[in-house]
Amino acid sequence: MxxxxxxxxxxxxxxxxxxGAKNEALQILCAVLLTPEEVRIENIPDILDVNLLIELLGDIGVKINRIDRHTAVFKADDINIDYLNSIEFRNKSGRLRGSVMLAGPLLARFKTAYIPKPGGDKIGRRRLDTHIIGFEKLGTRFEYHPEDGFFHLDASQLKGCYMLLDEPSVTGTANILMAAVMAKGETTIYNAACEPYLQQLCKMLNRMGAKIRGIGSNLLTIEGVDYLGGTEHSMLxxxxxxxxxxxxxxxxxxxxxxxxxxxxxxxxxxxxxxxxxxxxxxxxxxxxxxxxxxxxxxxxxxxxxxxxxxxxxxxxxxxxxxxxxxxxxxxxxxxxxxxxxxxxxxxxxxxxxxxxxxxxxxxxxxxxxxxxxxxxxxxxxxxxxxxxxxxxxxxxxxxxxxxxxxxxxxxxxxxxxxxxxxxxxxxxxxxxxx
Missing domain, CATH: 3.65.10.10 (Enolpyruvate transferase domain)
Structure with a gap:
């Protein structure tokens, strides 16, 4: 070592x-799963956590054209959902805390997702409750399978609702937001995180065709849409x-x-x-x-x-x-x-x-x-x-x-x-x- x-x-x-901002990159990269069209991302930080997430996206079936170490074009038009239930995915995603944010866009577009136990830093307990409870309120069913260490999530149809988050979790807000952008009806998230990186995610999603109001505040309103398109984005x-x-x-x-x-x-x-x-x-x-x-x-x-x-x-x-x-x-x-x-x-x-x-x-x-x-x-x-x-x-x-x-x-x-x-x-x- x-x-x-x-x-x-x-x-x-x-x-x-x-x-480029690491914490923004982890959210933005997960969002490429929301569309089958091309998404160009610039100012990508060339760091282990981000590169591991990009590798994971490739394993899932995302086509990646890495123009240079800081610019890439992603196209998620042929996703292998079965890979999400593999030992390989569990081992890779379990090493990276940010992989939990794959769940929101997967639920929105493919109605199923798997969340491993959180990985990343050894800095104490990091709860998934905010993510899971938010998904449940949108109509998701979940089961924890101790034999494989995964939360299995299924949603035949996501429906908008009002929710008050128990904590203004950045990853929790991002995950729920990405699920809600394609849910039926209107979703209101109160006590939402409002970090600049989350604002960046909201602006990117709106450019893709989402309808998000209240950006920069702790009260987000999302009107669900049926389809999101491609876009370009640069990290702060x-x-x-x-x-x-x-x-x-x-x-x-x-x-x-x-x-x-x-x-x-x-x-x-x-x-x-x-x-x-x-x-x-x-x-x-x-x-x-x-x-x-x-x-x-x-x-x-x-x-x-x-x-x-x-x-x-x-x-x-x-x-x-x-x-x-x-x-x-x-x-x-x-x-x-x-x-x-x-x-x-x-x-x-x-x-x-x-x-x-x-x-x-x-x-x-x-x-x-x-x-x-x-x-x-x-x-x-x-x-x-x-x-x-x-x-x-x-x-x-x-x-x-x-x-x-x-x-x-x-x-x-x-x-x-x-x-x-x-x-x-x-x-x-x-x-x-x-």
């Missing part, structure tokens, strides 16, 4: 372009990469320019990094992070310690809490990181403590970080990447640390960040893939 060897303590410089820049590069610049005391950052879609992300004392300049759609010797964490207006927590959009995305936590270790001041959504996502902090960070893990959801203010630098160690976001957080820590670090299990990083070592080398980082 590959690993990164990183020699830290070097200042970086230059510009970097964020990849990945907001998680943008946040990661802001944190990287601050930790390594580097001046880095993020080109084409998609600023209008970043929401509260820049403000959260400003609360850590990180300066940045917006130049059109580019972000310049100037070199900073010291950055100081703000406190609340009453003088109490700052708390940064995750929340459904337009709140702060949970995918950047790991980055914020690492960045805070070298800030001046203290912050409480509260990870509400995943109970195991903070367990990587033991590696940071081994590197010399001052962190108190209060419980599986909260960590208090006492910033060094650079008085004591982190030191390089050997560590393993437990999930995508923690892996990049540890990589950022290693790039700022004194000495050499070894990061193992970097397949987790490759799942979400394309050519990360090559792109960091272009900024001057000392990183080798071994």
């Amino acid at each position: 590959d690993r990164f060897e990183v020699t830290g303590g070097k200042k970086l410089s230059g510009s970097i372009i964020p990849q 820049p990945d907001m998680i990469e943008v946040g990661s590069f802001i944190g990287l610049a601050a930790m390594t005391q580097s001046q880095i320019e993020i080109k084409g950052a998609g600023i209008e879609h970043l929401g509260i992300i820049p403000e959260k990094f400003r609360q850590l004392g990180i300066q940045m300049e917006f130049r059109g759609d580019d972000i310049l992070i100037p070199e900073q010797e010291v950055y100081e964490i703000q406190s609340f207006l009453d003088g109490s310690v700052l708390t940064i927590s995750d929340h459904p959009w337009p709140g702060f995305t949970p995918d950047l809490l790991s980055i914020v936590l690492v960045v805070a270790t070298q800030a001046k001041g203290s912050v409480l990181i509260h990870q509400k959504m995943f109970e195991s996502r903070l367990f990587f902090v033991d590696k940071l403590i081994d590197m010399g960070a001052q962190i108190i893990l209060c419980d599986p959801h909260r960590a208090a970080v006492i910033g060094h203010g650079r008085e004591q630098k982190l030191r390089g160690i050997t560590m393993s990447s437990p999930d995508i976001r923690a892996g990049v957080s540890l990589l950022i820590a290693a790039l700022s640390a004194e000495g050499k670090s070894i990061i193992q299990n970097i397949e987790q990083i490759d799942r979400g960040y394309q050519y990360i070592d090559t792109r960091l080398k272009a900024l001057g980082a000392d990183i080798k893939r071994i």
Whole structure:
């Protein structure tokens, strides 16, 4: 298994372009199953999770013309439904959390689907209840078969309805939405997720002929149609990469320019990094992070310690809490990181403590970080990447640390960040893939 060897303590410089959004790509790629016509998708991130989903689509029978690593044309006019019940499909789809979103378009167009137990990150329990309950309300019957680990879904006819989601799940909303666009009648989804990537999915579906209202809000209304056609779509820049590069610049005391950052879609992300004392300049759609010797964490207006927590959009995305936590270790001041959504996502902090960070893990959801203010630098160690976001957080820590670090299990990083070592080398980082 590959690993990164990183020699830290070097200042970086230059510009970097964020990849296409991973979380958007997983939704958009599943949506190609809704039409027998061609769908052209651009700015596809060349990462393991996305490539695995594209491979799955090909196995199901989707014709794929991969023009280059970031552009492809898909045509789902000859789907092999029987493959969905195969051991091969179970094994492949079970490795990828995003494969659950194949179910919505399959139900809409072919009236049957199979959902494996969720795969992907080891960051705690991820429920399928929102997906299954939503499908049930649209008229789907389901059975769980423990012998093969699949939820078997059947819907002779999907019918529109009103539903109130128990949580604003992004994948749950996307899945239910894709099923509802071809259901009979009108569907209303309240407490829907409203992330920019879900807005992108809605806009794409409308270009295909769907009738979705309320885009960008938590109340979506979908009038079912009988047929969807082809379209073209381009992914937004990945907001998680943008946040990661802001944190990287601050930790390594580097001046880095993020080109084409998609600023209008970043929401509260820049403000959260400003609360850590990180300066940045917006130049059109580019972000310049100037070199900073010291950055100081703000406190609340009453003088109490700052708390940064995750929340459904337009709140702060949970995918950047790991980055914020690492960045805070070298800030001046203290912050409480509260990870509400995943109970195991903070367990990587033991590696940071081994590197010399001052962190108190209060419980599986909260960590208090006492910033060094650079008085004591982190030191390089050997560590393993437990999930995508923690892996990049540890990589950022290693790039700022004194000495050499070894990061193992970097397949987790490759799942979400394309050519990360090559792109960091272009900024001057000392990183080798071994």
